[in-house]
Amino acid sequence: MSEPDPTAPTDQSARAIAAAEALGLEFAVTRHGPVGSLEEAAAARGIEPRQIVKTMVVRVAEGDHRFVLVPGDREISWPLLRALLGVNRISMPSADAAREVTGYVRGTITPLGSLTPLPVIADSRVTGTVSIGGGAYGVALTVDGDALVNALAATVADVTTPGGPPPGSR
Template identity: 65%
Template sequence: MTEQGAQAALEASGLAYEMVRHGVVHSLEEAAAARAVDPSAIVKTIVVRRADDDYVFVLVPGDRTIAWPKLRALLDVSRLSMPDASTARDVTGYERGTITPFGATHPWPVIADGRIRGRTVSIGAGAPGVAATVDGDALIKALEATVADVTQ
């Protein structure tokens, strides 16, 4: 997939967004500065494998990480894993670092950490240095995400 695919999916979702383009960044802090947001407002999209050919997207605030026990409990599974880069590309259509639910090759379920609600956030838009600034509540609604406390 490409930035154009993600943007087309954003348009189709009806979600109001502002596209932000910036140069290559090498850290959360650099990305936050380039997007003029707090690091906690950056939303990382993590693809997680729960079984053979069964994945979920987990939306994680930039300053947090997945709390694996919480996520396993939510999904009622004993084991989860992160796919390697090649598999992640195959199941999403995006390279690591550019993964977004918007325009992905498969509409995997989305789980959003509750800290995304009630604020403006910045989510990757399918290419390096491209992000969409959106309302967190509207993002959750557009993606029909399950909201839960899944980070630490």
């Protein structure tokens, strides 16, 4: 009998949840249907958009990737991230390359249970109650941001800028 495929969609959230447990994190699992925006995801999870933590995979060099944890209302500041890492160029890997490294499809990527352990960079605003992806569409883990950052041994730095239009500017 063969081993189950750890990248199979049915196993993805179980892998992320098991990793959170192994790290000793206290968390609540939220499961919701499809969402079309960050605001819809926040509403489905009962939190503010800024409390959602997006996990981005960046490619520093061939075979050298990092996770970057970004608050929902912000985006990566490429100049700040390059300065932090001391490099001149960073890129986003293709969806296939990100899946090969993490075992998760884009939109479900989380540092929890990644097939390849990667260094984590957390924006300094990942604090308080946050919701991070649970490895599958519509699955999230609500955790204490400081506990998450500590459990992942993340480098904490200011690596983001405000994202999207400012509130009330529509």
